[in-house]
Amino acid sequence: MRETTLPAAGQPRTPYRRRLLGRCLPSLLGAALVLALLGPFGTFVDLTLTQRLAYWISLIGLGGLAFELLTLAATRLLRERPEAWRSMLVGVTLAVASLMTLTVALLEKTLRGLDFLRPLGLAELFVYVVLVTLLVSAIPVWLELRDRGLLAGPAALPSPPLPDNAPAPPAEPAFLARLPARLGRDLLALEMEDHYVRVHTEAGSDLILMRLRDAIAELAGLDGMQVHRSHWVAAAAVAGVERKPDGKLVLVLRNGRRVPVSRSYLTEVRAAARAAGWAEKTGS
Structure with a gap:
């Protein structure tokens, strides 16, 4: 068996395949099914259930792929700066929302004849896309941040001061903090x-x-x-x-x-x- 070096701070504990297949894909598929059933933004009226399924699964899948690729690229660049994950997430979210806004605008014009390819139309559509992106990615992102140990736990209550002559309590082995x-x-x-x-x-x-x-x-x-x-x-x-x-x-x-x-x-x-x-x- 081969061994690898220690993960840097902010690196995931769970193998990539398990995170992708066990967490990310089920969350994205569930979100697409919910949106297909609810049919927001007029899709319930204008599209059949089969069309809505194809519409939302395609958009959520494309958005999820873009989010994953951009996140992987950003985390490689910020490997030595795990504390910058908040800025990275904001940047990735805005980049994905911009890409998907243009994609949705072209799809809506082709599929339903709606013209969003104007400054005000794109701005309105961008707001909707950002909202959908945040709702769809909330659970996968939270699970990923928790797996990387980037979410701070609740603050511990301060310990009472020890007498001056009391021996210091034994330090907990560093490995236990990884669990x-x-x-x-x-x-x-x-x-x-x-x-x-x-x-x-x-x-x-x-x-x-x-x-x-x-x-x-x-x-x-x-x-x-x-x-x-x-x-x-x-x-x-x-x-x-x-x-x-x-x-x-x-x-x-x-x-x-x-x-x-x-x-x-x-x-x-x-x-x-x-x-x-x-x-x-x-x-x-």
Whole structure:
């Protein structure tokens, strides 16, 4: 398996294909279907349902494609300036709205004989297109910003001051800040998966774009160990040890997940098992 470098700030945690097929396309298709059924801007009266479906799916699809391509180009240019995402979104939205205004004007003239190819007509149409663009892109953009960690969470209440002689509380491992909020902080294991690290917690799993060894380095201070070139486990997550007939060890986590132990880590794992008192049994 190959490993990649750590993602820069503002880079997505979820693979592009999953974001595109699982979030963006369903949102755009849903918006097109709703607009086809409602038939705004006179399309309900002038067009049949089949025509409205073709009309809105084509426009939303073209607008979505333009938005995606311009966003990809802009994020490449602003790779080192993730804080500029607001200006980037405004610029992309206005660019897409301008392109789609001209497209809709030509389509309306051809399809329904409506002439918007005048300054006032284009200005009026531009307002409508901007509104539709904002409504259609709201959910996909929000999901994308959340995936990139660009949406600030609620402000935490200030902690009470510590006495002067009190020891400072231990710092949370830096890696935990990368976890999506829905996964919580009860880390069970890490698993290298192609270009990503799959994170397992009590609440589920997700992919993070980084190398396993970098993730382990960011977990300094958390009790755990690497047990395989592709696996790391938290000590508190291990419920027992299972020995296979061929002598290989498998760690059984408290959520039932089984993690293989490679030969190169066998001595360290056995020592940790004795120290922690992990129950050992023979597996099939």
